[in-house]
Amino acid sequence: MDVVIAGAGPVGLMLACELGLAGIRPLVLERRAVARPDSPGMAINATTVELLDRRGLADRVRAGGLEWPQAHFAHLMLDPARLRERHASTVLVPQAHLESCLEARARELGAEIRRGHEVTGVRQDGSGVTVYAGGDELSCRYLVGCDGANSVVRRLAGISFPGVDAPFHGIVAEVDADGELMPYLGAHQYPGGVFTVGPSGPGLLRVxxxxxxxxxxxxEIPATVDEIEASIARLVGHDVRIGTPHWLARWHNVTRHAERYRAGRVFVAGDAAHVHFPLGGQALSTGVEDAVNLGWKLAADLAGRAPAGLLDSYHRERHPVGARACLTTRAQVALMHPLLEVSPLREVISELIGYDDVNEHLVRMAGGLDVTYAADDDRPLVGRRFGAVPLSTPDGVVSLAEVSRAGRGLLLDLSAHTAAGTDPGVLAAVSGWSGRIDVVVASPTTEIPADRLLLRPDGRVAWTGGRGDGVQGLKEALQTWFGDPAA
Structure with a gap:
């Protein structure tokens, strides 16, 4: 087989969807025998929503969630409505629902998911990987570890995971909504830590x-009701009863980052590559974009049309993003404890958030919207990704997300060169990449300050050009990211 993915969480399932979209049928191995009933994660931020929208999955996920057009930095509220660019809103949605949507789509695209299969051994050579799991010996060309912070794949591949485990005691539970908890809706800071209560579904609260x-x-030590209620009492100074929870889980203040995201034919993504304090859905958005970045590159390699170094670009692009996520979440934790010492700083930052530029910087940082991949090309848009910008095409108004759902590259011509379509010279330039590149002609828009853009399958800008630029730069970008043209 081509690809084995360890882990059927959101990252592993998103990668399975990306590969399936490109015609690859991956095998997903999950150590749990059944889908997890609990949902430790509750928020998917703008980056994740936009990535799901590019694949036609956002509406499925939103159906089980709630739009939350807000953002925060260390629980200091921000205002996404003041952004100068169009971006999606955060959605509050149980992780179990997100995983269910992704699993259904992965199966639709041909992925096989085997539960109760934990990876216990990995051996690789120059031509492939042998994976031992659930009593089976499996041969594949590539293995991707999406198996969480305690990743077996990462350990067996010899990838170190340095970082810091800070002293911290966290418990999360889902309970039926009742009057005793309602006064505590929101996120509350206390000298000893944080206490949060928020809706997680009809008649349900996440505590x-x-x-x-x-x-x-x-x-491995199960959390108890007595334990979380004692924790609440220590924080707020008096008893608060939560009732009988549907489930409880522990959480931690751990920051770790894999030294590399690739070891030969083995890759790591999501929490297997980076783990940090859970704030604002940053861990999930970073992991899902790992999957979107890696998926099309693996598919190109397996199809025999990957340019030199394409797979190595996964580590080169995503490792700095993982490091940034670790940094920014540690900065937020530093603004939360010790509260008595950092309270004056929180007040000053709250004042600064009143300035549009500061608010925008922090919204983009907290939502993962500030990621731009470094590139040799010095054009300002290269390496960045746009949201669901509306496009006026000859067939009507569609969004940039809608025309990206095939998972191929996209040449977006906004030059209005002719009423009938794009410049014939540009069409001739991309003809050798037919089947790998879609062409969309639309009217100019102030939301995209360029005449023409070449977008990679993950939505990142690979090239921009003006009407008088010619096609040489376009051809070079096509060859850099999509390989040699067909004969």
Missing amino acids: STGEFGVQGWDD
């Missing part, structure tokens, strides 16, 4: 506590 400087417990 979590996090105490800094306290030695935590191992995940």
Whole structure:
């Protein structure tokens, strides 16, 4: 087989969808025998929503969630409505629902998912990987570890995972909504840590506590109602009853980052590559974009049309993003504890958020919208991604997300060169990449300050050009990212 993915969480399932869209039928191995009933994650931020929208999945996910047009930095509220660019809103949605949507789509695209199969061994050579899991010996060309912070794949591949485990005790639970908890809706800071209460579904609340400087417990020791209620009492100063939870789980203040995202034919993504304090859906958005970045590159290699170095670009592009996510979440934690010492700083930053530029910078940072891949090309748009910009085409108004759902590259011509379509010279330039590149002609828009753009399958800009630029730069970008043209 071509690709084995370890882990059927959001990252592994998103990667399975990306590969399936390109005609690759991956095998997903999940150590749990059944889909997890709990949902530790509750928010998908703008980056994740936009990536799902590019694949036609956002509406499925939104159907089980709630739009939340807000953002925060260290629980200091921001205003996404003041952004100068169009971007999606955060959606509050249980992780179990997100995984269900992604699994259904992965199966539609031909992925096989085997539950109760934990990876126990990995051996690789120059031609492939042998994976031992669930008593089976499997041969594949590539293995991707999306198996979480305690990744077996990462360990067996010899990839180190340096970082810091800070003393911290966190518990999260889902409970039926009742009057005793309603006064605590929102995120609350106390000298000892944080206490949050928020809606997680019809008649349900998500309750979590996090105490800094306290030695935590191992995940193998089940959390109890008495334990979380004692934690609440220590934080708020009096007893608060939560009722009988549907489930409880532990969470941690751990920051770790893999030294490399590739070891030969083995890759890591999501929490297997980077783990940090859970704030604002940043962990999920970073992991899902890992999958979107890697998926089309693996597919190109397996089809025999990947240019030299394409697979190596996964580490080169995503490793700095993982490092940035670790940095920005640590910065937020530093603004939360010790509260008595950082309160004056929180007040000053709250004042600064009143300035549009500061608000925008923090919204983009917290939502993963500030990511731009470094490129040799010095054109300002190269390496960045646009949201669901509306496009006026000869066939009507569509969004940039809608014309990206095939998962191929996209040449977007906004030059209005002719009423009938794009410049014949440009069409001739891309003809050798037919089947790898779609061409869309639309009217100019102030939301995209360029006449023409070449977008990679992950939506990142690979090239921009004006009407008088010619096609040589376009051809070079096509060859750099999509390989040699067909004969």
